Amino acid sequence: xxxxxxxxxxxxxxxxxxxxxxxxxxxxxxxxxxxxxxxxxxxxxxxxxxxxxxxxxxxxxxxxxxxxxxxxxxxxxxxxxxxxxxxxxxxxxxxxxxxxxxxxxxxxxxxxxxxxxxxxxxxxxxxxxxxxxxxxxxxxxxxxxxxxxxxxxxxxxxxxxxxxxxxxxxxxxxxxxxxxxxxxxxxxxxxxxxxxxxxxxxxxxxxxxxxxxxxxxxxxxxxxxxxxxxxxxxxxxxxxxxxxxxxxxxxxxxxxxxxxxxxxxxxxxxxxxxxxxxxxxxxxxxxxxxxxxxxxxxxxxxxxxxxxxxxxxxxxxxxxxxxxxxxxxxxxxxxxxxxxxxxxxxxxxxxxxxxxxxxxxxxxxxxxxxxxxxxxxxxxxxxxxxxxxxxxxxxxxxxxxxxxxxxxxxxxxxxxxxxxx
Amino acid sequence: xxxxxxxxxxxxxxxxxxxxxxxxxxxxxxxxxxxxxxxxxxxxxxxxxxxxxxxxxxxxxxxxxxxxxxxxxxxxxxxxxxxxxxxxxxxxxxxxxxxxxxxxxxxxxxxxxxxxxxxxxxxxxxxxxxxxxxxxxxxxxxxxxxxxxxxxxxxxxxxxxxxxxxxxxxxxxxxxxxxxxxxxxxxxxxxxxxxxxxxxxxxxxxxxxxxxxxxxxxxxxxxxxxxxxxxxxxxxxxxxxxxxxxxxxxxxxxxxxxxxxxxxxxxxxxxxxxxxxxxxxxxxxxxxxxxxxxxxxxxxxxxxxxxxxxxxxxxxxxxxxxxxxxxxxxxxxxxxxxxxxxxxxxxxxxxxxxxxxxxxxxxxxxxxxxxxxxxxxxxxxxxxxxxxxxxxxxxxxxxxxxxxxxxxxxxxxxxxxxxxx
Numbered sequence: 019x020x021x022x023x024x025x026x027x028x029x030x031x032x033x034x035x036x037x038x039x040x041x042x043x044x045x046x047x048x049x050x051x052x053x054x055x056x057x058x059x060x061x062x063x064x065x066x067x068x069x070x071x072x073x074x075x076x077x078x079x080x081x082x083x084x085x086x087x088x089x090x091x092x093x094x095x096x097x098x099x100x101x102x103x104x105x106x107x108x109x110x111x112x113x114x115x116x117x118x119x120x121x122x123x124x125x126x127x128x129x130x131x132x133x134x135x136x137x138x139x140x141x142x143x144x145x146x147x148x149x150x151x152x153x154x155x156x157x158x159x160x161x162x163x164x165x166x167x168x169x170x171x172x173x174x175x176x177x178x179x180x181x182x183x184x185x186x187x188x189x190x191x192x193x194x195x196x197x198x199x200x201x202x203x204x205x206x207x208x209x210x211x212x213x214x215x216x217x218x219x220x221x222x223x224x225x226x227x228x229x230x231x232x233x234x235x236x237x238x239x240x241x242x243x244x245x246x247x248x249x250x251x252x253x254x255x256x257x258x259x260x261x262x263x264x265x266x267x268x269x270x271x272x273x274x275x276x277x278x279x280x281x282x283x284x285x286x287x288x289x290x291x292x293x294x295x296x297x298x299x300x301x302x303x304x305x306x307x308x309x310x311x312x313x314x315x316x317x318x319x320x321x322x323x324x325x326x327x328x329x330x331x332x333x334x335x336x337x338x339x340x341x342x343x344x345x346x347x348x349x350x351x352x353x354x355x356x357x358x359x360x361x362x363x364x365x366x367x368x369x370x371x372x373x374x375x376x377x378x379x380x381x382x383x384x385x386x387x388x389x390x391x392x393x394x395x396x397x398x399x400x401x402x403x404x405x406x407x408x409x410x411x412x413x414x415x416x417x418x419x420x421x422x423x424x425x426x427x428x429x430x431x432x433x434x435x436x437x438x439x
Numbered sequence: 440x441x442x443x444x445x446x447x448x449x450x451x452x453x454x455x456x457x458x459x460x461x462x463x464x465x466x467x468x469x470x471x472x473x474x475x476x477x478x479x480x481x482x483x484x485x486x487x488x489x490x491x492x493x494x495x496x497x498x499x500x501x502x503x504x505x506x507x508x509x510x511x512x513x514x515x516x517x518x519x520x521x522x523x524x525x526x527x528x529x530x531x532x533x534x535x536x537x538x539x540x541x542x543x544x545x546x547x548x549x550x551x552x553x554x555x556x557x558x559x560x561x562x563x564x565x566x567x568x569x570x571x572x573x574x575x576x577x578x579x580x581x582x583x584x585x586x587x588x589x590x591x592x593x594x595x596x597x598x599x600x601x602x603x604x605x606x607x608x609x610x611x612x613x614x615x616x617x618x619x620x621x622x623x624x625x626x627x628x629x630x631x632x633x634x635x636x637x638x639x640x641x642x643x644x645x646x647x648x649x650x651x652x653x654x655x656x657x658x659x660x661x662x663x664x665x666x667x668x669x670x671x672x673x674x675x676x677x678x679x680x681x682x683x684x685x686x687x688x689x690x691x692x693x694x695x696x697x698x699x700x701x702x703x704x705x706x707x708x709x710x711x712x713x714x715x716x717x718x719x720x721x722x723x724x725x726x727x728x729x730x731x732x733x734x735x736x737x738x739x740x741x742x743x744x745x746x747x748x749x750x751x752x753x754x755x756x757x758x759x760x761x762x763x764x765x766x767x768x769x770x771x772x773x774x775x776x777x778x779x780x781x782x783x784x785x786x787x788x789x790x791x792x793x794x795x796x797x798x799x800x801x802x803x804x805x806x807x808x809x810x811x812x813x814x815x816x817x818x819x820x821x822x823x824x825x826x827x828x829x830x831x832x833x834x835x836x837x838x839x840x841x842x843x844x845x846x847x848x849x850x851x852x853x854x855x856x857x858x859x860x
Contacts, residue, residue: 062557064697068549068647069676074525076509078540080498081680083555084673088497104495111671112620113584117539119499120672128489134504136483158753160800163534163787197787199533226489249670250532251541252505256495259502276485332579366584366618367788379581 080119086110086324089120090187101126101227103170105191108317109324112336114165114366114373116194118249123256124170124192127227130276134260139244143220143281146211153246153260159201162243164266167340167373169193169312171269171296171417177404178413181424181435186322189423189435193340195373198264200245203238207282212239216282220289221263224278231272232286233265237310241266244277267342267371268310269417271296301412312342314401315420316349316376316393327382327431335378337362341395342371348394349376355388355424355438356403362391387427388438404437501540507531507745510541511608522547522648524591526612529738530745533757535586535787535794537615539670544677545591545613548648551697555681560665564641564702567632574667574681580622583664585687586793588761590614590733592690592717592838598825599834602845602856607743610844610856614761616794619685621666624659628703637703641710642684645699652693652717653707654686658731662687665698688763688792689731690838692717722833733763735822736841737770737797737814748803748852756799758783762816763792769815770797776809776845776859777824783812808848809859825858 080087087110096102106122123129134153142148170192176182183189207219212235219238222230233242243264246253253259258275265272271291286292286308298306316339321327339346345368350359362376376391393401404421411418426436501508508531517523527543544550555574563569591613597603604610628640633656640659643651654663664685667674674680679696686693692712707713707729719727737760742748760767766789771780783797797812814822825842832839847857 062553062645064551064553065645065647065649069552074510074512074523074544075540075677076511076525077501078510078542078544078675078677080539081555081673081676083680087672089495089499090497091495102495104497112582112668113618113671115536115618115670117670117672118501119496119540121499123495123499130485131490132483132485154749158750158755161533161755161757161786161798163796165788197534197536224483224486226486228486247533249536249538250534251501251508251538253502254499255490255502256499259504328575329579334579334582336582365582367586367790369788375584377582 084110087120089122092183092188103192105187106194107324108186108191108319108338109322111319112375114195114338114375115249116196118196118251118254118257121194121196121248121254121257122170122192124270125225125227125256125275126229127225129256130223130225131255132224132260132276137260139261139277139280141206141210141280141282143283144213144216145207145282146213149206149210151206156201156244156246156261159205161199162202163197163199164243164264165195165197165369165372166264166266167193167195167371168270168273169315169340171271171312174419174421174423175416177421178408178415178419181437184323184435186317186319187324190317192270193338193373195340196248197250198243198245199247199250200243200264203242203244203263204240206244206280207238210282212282215284217284218282218286220279220281220283220287221272221274221277222279222281223258223274224276229274229291230287230289231274231291232289232308233272235282237265237268267312269296269312272310296417298411298417299414301414309418312340313418313420314341314343314346314393314395314399315339316391316401317423318389318391318425321389321427321433322425323433323435326433327427330382330384333380333382335380335389337376337391338373339376339391339393340371340373341393341399343399344396345370346374346393347396349374350392350394351378352390352392353380353387356390356422359392382427384429386429388436389425389427390422392422505531508541510543513604513609524613526608527615528745529607529612529614529740529759530743532740533796535616535759535796536670537617539617539672539675539678542615542617542669542675542678543591543613545691546646546648546677546696547650548646550677551644551646552676553645553681553697558681560682560698560701562627562631562701562703564704565634565637566703567634570631572627577622577665577667577682580626582620583623584618584620585664585685586616586618586790587685587687588614588616588792588794589691589694590736590761592692592733595840595842595844596837598842599829599836599840602858605744605856607738607740608745611738613691614759614794616761617669618671619664619666620668620671621664621685624663624665624684625661627665627701628659631703633703636705638705639703639707641700641702641704641708642693642695642698643700643702644679644695645697650695650712651708651710652695652712653710653729654693656703658686658689688733690717690733693731717838719832719838720835722835730839733761734839734841735762735764735767735814735816735820736760737812737822738844739810739812739846742810742848742854743846744854744856747854748848751803751805754801754803756801756810758797758812759794760797760812760814761792761794762814762820764820765817766791767795767814768817770795771813771815772799773811773813774801774808777811777843780813803848805850807850809857810846810848811843813843
């Protein structure tokens with residue numbers, strides 16, 4: 019804080035504005051001159067004129083000063099731009115809701131461009147009565163609204179072999195959290211009438227990859243949503259417009275986008291996405307398969323490499339935690355690489371299988387710190403260290419890295435992604 | 440629903456795509472031809488190619504098919520474009536979160552364009568220690584995250600003299616609901632040290648209108664937030680970037696945007712906005728003043744004039760309810776202009792002073808209906824009819840019209856704004 023009596027509180031811009039404002043007033047006409055005459059010379063430019071907002075925007079956009087709050091890509095991460103991924107700027111956000119424009123996206127074969135009037139969802143296979151729904155059909159069925167996180171199984175995947183990427187946007191930015199609106203999948207399956215011996219469903223997308231995944235029927239009948247809205251408005255194209263599957267708490271790959279088909283069967287289909295991809299190769303040579311649930315995880319979003327500590331003294335440590343098994347009940351913070359832990363303050367609502375926001379307020383005297391966060395969920399599960407996870411899973415994995423992240427805060431305020439222990 | 444065996448389920452587009460796709464494949468090269476060869480001719484175009492999404496957008500935008508979901512203006516409503524208002528497309532939204540780009544906006548003198556590094560907030564007047572905060576100062580103080588509705592006092596103001604505007608976007612679109620992140624105003628005032636005999640604060644904006652309002656100190660110390668984020672990202676320019684005051688449950692005019700000054704005093708300032716504006720002239724010639732609280736209100740967003748009933752049979756009635764006095768506990772629905780009422784289903788979270796989403800599923804046989812909704816809050820207050828409200832307030836008012844809205848659903852499915860009784 020600065021007390022108003024502090025005479026040094028004169029920003030560069032205020033100086034410029036004061037001088038330029040008066041000069042322009044004299045030079046460019048009576049109206050401006052009158053305006054300038056009636057205001058003291060240090061009144062800011064934004065109070066002297068009407069700003070850029072005279073024309074109202076039909077669809078609003080962020081401030082031009084917020085260029086850092088954008089999705090970013092890692093060009094070398096995917097073989098071709100058609101199979102792409104972009105990351106949510108977690109370091110530039112707060113609260114639990116991700117704005118639709120900043121939700122990370124991962125697509126395997128471009129973004130399908132579907133005319134909503136031509137959209138169809140087919141339910142077939144082991145059902146009494148195969149059905150096809152138009153988008154209007156879906157909109158005329160009872161709706162549910164749920165706030166859930168969505169995390170790509172490969173989030174933090176680069177970190178298995180040690181600290182790699184310097185930025186929480188890159189290490190953890192394949193997670194977002196929005197309010198979905200749609201139809202309970204259970205309701206749709208009940209309308210079709212699932213056969214008694216059915217056990218799985220296949221969900222398939224309408225994009226060029228025709229991405230498909232097998233999902234146990236029990237999950238489909240539990241809490242899945244055939245969703246068409248995110249944060250109130252229709253889904254964005256890259257999120258599956260007009261319809262995607264919401265599979266709360268499970269890896270993002272099964273949240274099939276541009277959903278066109280649900281087939282009911284009695285065994286999994288062993289699609290490409292669950293055989294060559296989205297399995298976890300262990301030390302033994304065996305691979306874990308159908309590892310759907312995203313275990314409890316957390317990360318400090320600030321301070322972090324993209325959000326350094328600007329000043330000594332009172333500072334806010336802020337982060338996100340989530341669990342695919344239920345509600346987050348506690349988040350702990352360490353400032354010394356895991357030796358000592360204190361409980362963070364969770365602020366804002368705590369929903370089932372949703373992000374929660376935590377804070378830890380601390381005084382920083384400029385010493386080097388090793389910042390960590392550790393999430394606990396309502397099942398009693400505690401987020402493990404990366405090393406504990408590696409002991410069980412080896413380092414062959416790409417997916418399901420929910421290990422504790424360490425940020426090294428340096429005396430100059432910069433932050434680095436590091437390994438401890 | 441359409442069963443897949445129905446041979447008539449061949450949309451115009453599918454036909455065109457089938458024919459055009461094969462022709463293009465033959466004409467424009469081997470890759471395309473190969474692709475076409477391997478797919479049956481009725482496979483949709485969006486599965487045949489990579490769509491528009493090969494390049495990832497840094498900041499995502501809605502689908503090009505969602506042109507209806509935009510803010511709209513009523514050009515004759517304000518004297519000049521500098522004093523403007525745009526309306527949230529409530530008919531095109533669902534859930535409780537309003538996307539930042541669709542939040543209504545009202546500004547009295549353009550949209551201030553403030554460089555965040557030059558932003559200052561001053562707290563002065565009856566305090567022990569006047570203080571000035573930079574934006575970084577505010578960001579280094581403990582944060583709160585709250586989901587609240589924001590309603591302009593003039594929302595539904597045109598309706599005092601009878602049904603005027605045909606569209607829920609225009610009759611009720613000056614309300615939105617987002618998650619705010621910021622600093623408790625109480626904390627800031629405590630740092631400055633409020634004098635024992637202080638009773639009011641003046642909040643003033645940094646825009647060209649220098650909009651200012653008096654707010655009772657008790658409210659300021661209760662639940663107000665000096666907010667800089669909305670749905671996770673920094674406030675949009677038209678919402679007060681970088682800082683606005685959040686005054687939960689109170690009329691939007693006191694949620695001062697581009698907040699630059701908070702003065703503590705022992706009486707209200709009787710500013711222009713609380714003398715010539717934002718008072719309610721009664722039949723007696725007296726005017727209500729400092730009528731801050733937005734009473735419980737609700738509206739059916741669909742069906743509504745901009746969202747007609749497309750088909751007979753099972754239909755979803757959907758709407759929003761909110762109260763400035765606490766939580767919404769019940770919403771009732773009438774299909775016959777208020778003679779009979781049934782309880783709607785509230786879906787999704789219910790927060791204090793926030794929008795709730797309600798649904799009523801009904802079978803429509805094509806008869807004319809008079810649709811109404813009626814909100815009740817936790818204080819026991821019940822949303823009144825427009826006529827009951829007019830008896831107390833007369834029709835001189837502009838502000839605080841929370842009367843029950845009636846939509847006439849006609850046999851052809853069209854919906855009109857009407858008066859009943």
